[in-house]
Amino acid sequence: AEALPAARSRAPAARAPAVPQSVAAVPDGAVAAASRRSPPASDALRLREVLSRLSLPREDVSEASNLVNKAVSHLVQAIRGKDSFFSSIEPHNAGSYYEHVKISEPNEFDIMLVMPVKRLQLTESDDTGAYYYVSFKRSPKEKGWLKFLEEDGKLSAFKMLQALRETIKQEVKNIKDMEVTVARKKAGSPAITLQIKNPPSEISVDIILTLKAQQSWPPSTQGGLKIEQWLGRKKRKDFRFKPLYLVAKQNKREKVLRGNTWRLSFSHVEKQMINNHGNSKTCCESNGLKCCRKGCLKLMKFLLEQLKMKHPKELEKFCSYHVKTAFLHSCITWPNDTDWHLGNLEHAFQQCLEFFVDCLQRSQLTHFFIPQYNLLTLEDKARHHFLSRKISHELNNGFPVFHENY
Known part of the structure; x- marks a missing residue:
């Protein structure tokens, strides 16, 4: 997604056939x-x-997704190798393309780069129940986390994104057989955007830094996901046992934007609900x-x-x-x-x-x-x-x- 995932409107709109209108306007x-x-x-x-x-068209989708998979696979291997802190990072596909409800052209993709974490302490940053400050219940064994902690112990999304962006900017130059660049940072966006040249157009890939914790969803979610009559009580229970995902995202309601807030993400559950x-x-x-x-x-x-x-x-x-x-x-x-x-x-x-x-x-x-x-x-x-x-x-x-x- 959520306080909303940024609207992605770079793709030219899909064109529908021109059909003459015979209905009187209301x-x-x-x-x-x-x-x-x-x-x-x-x-x-x-x-x-x-x-x-x-x-x-299936062949267009296949060509675009192959290019994206190749670029992302290269970057993930490089990120893991360059910094032991990011060695456990793994790519997850998200968004409308992977829910099979993509429209327009197959030139926009969302990829979550997921960091497994343990024992997170979540503190609500406002009254939405969607934005949180993240800290550790116990000092993490992986000391690499320390460089991303603020003085008060909060995990800085801004610092982690900055480190990831720098590594990706350096590494895209080493991707062979295609031209990949990193787009300029968009204010408030949690994404690092890759642009892959694919004449006559360009493919855009939003890479979203995501934390994944095997722990209970926060209390704000208790009354949500009311799918009992639709998908069943058991399915709701199964979904709520899935890991907690948080994406790096500034909370614009904060008076001072410090870049240390994280937003709940349920794209993994949305994808399953839409596909099944x-x-x-x-x-x-x-x-x-x-x-x-x-x-x-x-x-x-x-x-x-x-x-x-x-x-x-x-x-x-x-x-x-x-x-x-x-x-x-x-x-x-x-x-x-x-x-x-x-x-x-x-x-x-x-x-x-x-x-x-x-x-x-x-x-x-x-x-x-x-x-x-x-x-x-x-x-x-x-x-x-x-x-x-x-x-x-x-x-x-x-x-x-x-x-x-x-």
Whole structure:
């Protein structure tokens, strides 16, 4: 992801086919009108057409992922060898590409570089329940940690990122058969961004420094992940026994940005939920019924991407994590596979959007794992209402933005 993973909008938008509109425009506004009508068959046809265009060509994906794997593998070996402190670091794949819900072109990847740690002491840095100061319950056996501790014993994300960035900057020069550079640091971003030349385009890889601890999730997560009716009580228990992940991320609510905060990350659980999303175990398997959950998520992401292109200033604070969160809440609101039958794509998509619009109108989108954390801050209420109006307009008019050429 979370206080939000930075919106990644460098990729050119995927283009949907231009389909002539024959529906009379309905003004912007509440979605009530849309929810009263069943989507016409033409809407369904258009959505399926758009969805088919969003599927990435397999050979393009394979070529891009091979380049990324080669570059990351080289860097991980070099990082382990250069500093014994980083010898246990391991790469984990994250993000939409690995959840198989990537849209646009296969030129953006997220890789977590994971450091296993023991016996962490977490102290909340604010009231969101997402950001923490990290220290050790006991002095770590690996003395390499000491150079990254502040005077008060807090683990400095800034110092660790700086050390990692320097090593990577030196090492990219030694990667053979491809041109790799490190992008300039973005303020507040937890990522070290690699740029891999892949004519005629460029592949961007966000490397995210992550701590992994085999310990209980903090109390702020207790009431989250309400998947009992959707994926089952046992699955929730299994997920909560998974390791705790923290990513290096500045908390912008702090008056003085010291770079020593860490944010909870649940991308490993999100990936499993999205890839194994059925209420029944056979959902979308070769011998089971197919559903439209992933299709809805792709369309929601594409809709936000297209609207952001039209209204970059007004929608700059929104990113795909808002959409993913609304989608996950929709999955527990309608937990049964029958609610997501493949033939009901347009109805399911409409329900997801209506749920999201309701959240925007109330400026309340609860983090899926941390119920006390609202991803929509009240000071941005006007932006929330702007996006809700734009989505309502699209919903009421057969999604004209899907068929405009940019």
